[in-house]
Amino acid sequence: MAATSYPSDPSDWKGRFIHDLAARLDTTGRVQLDLWAPPGDLPGMVNSANSPGDTRWLRSLLDNGGIAHLLRRRPVAGLLRARGILARLRAACGRTPADIYHVHWMQLALGLPRDGKPAYVSVLGSDFGLLRLPGMTSLLRHAFRGRPTLLAPNTGWMSTELQARFGDVARIVPNPFGVDxxxxxxxxxxxxxxxxxxxxxxxxxxxxxxxxxxxxxxxxxxxxxxxxxxxxxxxxxxxxxxxxxxxxxxxxxxxxxxxxxxxxxxxxxxxxxxxxxxxxxxxxxxxxxxxxxxxxxxxxxxxxxxxxxxxxxxxxxxxxxxxxxxxxxxxxxxxxxxxxIGTWEDWARRCVDGYEMLLERAVPHGT
Structure with missing residues (x-):
């Protein structure tokens, strides 16, 4: 699982939901999770997929407001950071054995290796907005094509536009985040x-x-x-x-x-x-x-x-x-x-069902 935001400690507000997601996936007993994300306390049996350099680099990214903030406020610096994110994620995927990739922030899919492994893509509001950037839809279609891909917006209202842009290369299945x-x-x-x-x-x-x-x-x-x-x-x-x-x-x-x-x-x-x-x-x-x-x-x-x-x-x-x-x-x-909506346990159950759907290659995708 990959994310660009994660809480550094229990009092940190940044990316708290990523910690909750990882914790609930871990408790299902159906997933062995390696997490590529900024440093922080990892729940249960979750392992870090970071290199030492990744940990320092991702911490610096958060200290500068995070990638979405940089892209909005300092576009040139944001684009340079985005390239760094994708390169580091690709390297992490290469050194970490995995059956499936799960990314939070749709544009992270651009950093996945072209190895045909399934991708579960959580779609949030900020990355949905980035679809307005010229060429972004084409880049993502290229990333999704050739692998089983499931796009999981955290709300149903995104589904129509996602279907129009990606329906022939990915399955769209909303999965709203739960609550404690x-x-x-x-x-x-x-x-x-x-x-x-x-x-x-x-x-x-x-x-x-x-x-x-x-x-x-x-x-x-x-x-x-x-x-x-x-x-x-x-x-x-x-x-x-x-x-x-x-x-x-x-x-x-x-x-x-x-x-x-x-x-x-x-x-x-x-x-x-x-x-x-x-x-x-x-x-x-x-x-x-x-x-x-x-x-x-x-x-x-x-x-x-x-x-x-x-x-x-x-x-x-x-x-x-x-x-x-x-x-x-x-x-x-x-x-x-x-x-x-339900609880985080409900989200985790729906998520693992999606993983199994992908692994059975039941999700239509382009060639």
């Missing part, structure tokens, strides 16, 4: 005054219309706490309380129990934001902007709110702060996640 069962058991007691959370990397696109729409709605009698690392230099308005980066343990133990709800007005390329799924699993009201990643997850007025203006945001906040409404919407959201 502990989120379903979280007990909440919202504080007074009402405290709303925004959990996000701090960039203009990730915050979206927050500054404009939030003005006048937060401050006097309603707090807004922003949790996440500053990745662009932005002047935050005084009504935002920025608390820095966080992690799932801190969210579960400190922030989620006391929050009135979660807010995201992101305009960023998103797949299916994991923190929103965790908030919904915890029974927390969620208000979100109208992008595909949010409308695919939230049923407006049933499991949360989708807003298109400051007026709609104001109305949604008032509804979500009503105790009876919050309990009804939060309960429906929790059950939706439980039934439609």
């Amino acid at each position: 069962p502990a989120w379903f058991e979280l007990q909440r007691a919202p504080s007074v005054p009402n405290k709303w959370l925004v959990v996000s990397r701090i960039t203009r696109n990730k915050l979206g219309d927050l500054f404009d729409w939030g003005a006048g709605l937060f401050g006097n009698g309603r707090d807004l706490v922003l949790l996440g690392p500053m990745q662009e230099t932005l002047a935050l308005p005084p009504w935002i309380e920025a608390k820095g980066a966080t992690n799932p343990a801190e969210l579960r133990g400190q922030w989620f129990p006391q929050a009135a709800g979660m807010l995201t007005l992101s305009r960023h390329d998103e797949g299916r934001p994991q923190v929103l799924i965790e908030a919904m699993a915890a029974g927390m009201p969620v208000i979100a902007s109208r992008i595909a990643a949010h409308t695919d997850l939230i049923r407006h007025g049933e499991t949360g709110w989708i807003v298109d203006s400051q007026k709609e945001l104001c109305e949604a906040l008032l509804q979500a702060e009503d105790e009876e409404t919050a309990a009804r919407i939060g309960g429906a959201a929790r059950e939706w996640v439980r039934e439609r």
Whole structure:
């Protein structure tokens, strides 16, 4: 398994889901996993596929914001780093015996050796956005052709475009990331005054219309706490309380129990934001902007709110702060996640089923 993000320790927010995925795959007892990723604590019987040089190089990549951030903010440096990623991954595949390759970040498939071995490709929001780059679809089609390939978007809304671009060279089978069962058991007691959370990397696109729409709605009698690392230099308005980066343990133990709800007005390329799924699993009201990643997850007025203006945001906040409404919407959201997405164990089971499908060469692919 290959990924370009991974938590360095239990308190690190970066790539936490990759650790959770690896841990659950390991516990199935059906997979021997070698992980090529930035350094960190490896769960169970998972082995590192890194060379010493890979470990140092991948750590430096994360220290510089990660490959997706570099490609957006410093394209030339990002492209040079991307070439380094692909070369190092190809070398790691050459020295590590494997029956199947599993890559997180679709463009990592460009670094796989041309050996015909099956590839399971997890498709996330950031790499889905990179399909807009000229020539990217052609490069990926070349990488998928000649090997059994399964593309596993973490949300169904990506499937139509993936089918149009790659349906003749790969099988598309959505596999949404699960959640830790502990989120379903979280007990909440919202504080007074009402405290709303925004959990996000701090960039203009990730915050979206927050500054404009939030003005006048937060401050006097309603707090807004922003949790996440500053990745662009932005002047935050005084009504935002920025608390820095966080992690799932801190969210579960400190922030989620006391929050009135979660807010995201992101305009960023998103797949299916994991923190929103965790908030919904915890029974927390969620208000979100109208992008595909949010409308695919939230049923407006049933499991949360989708807003298109400051007026709609104001109305949604008032509804979500009503105790009876919050309990009804939060309960429906929790059950939706439980039934439609499930836990990491459910994800791992679907993933191993995909591996077996590939190994049986039941997945159609080009020649």
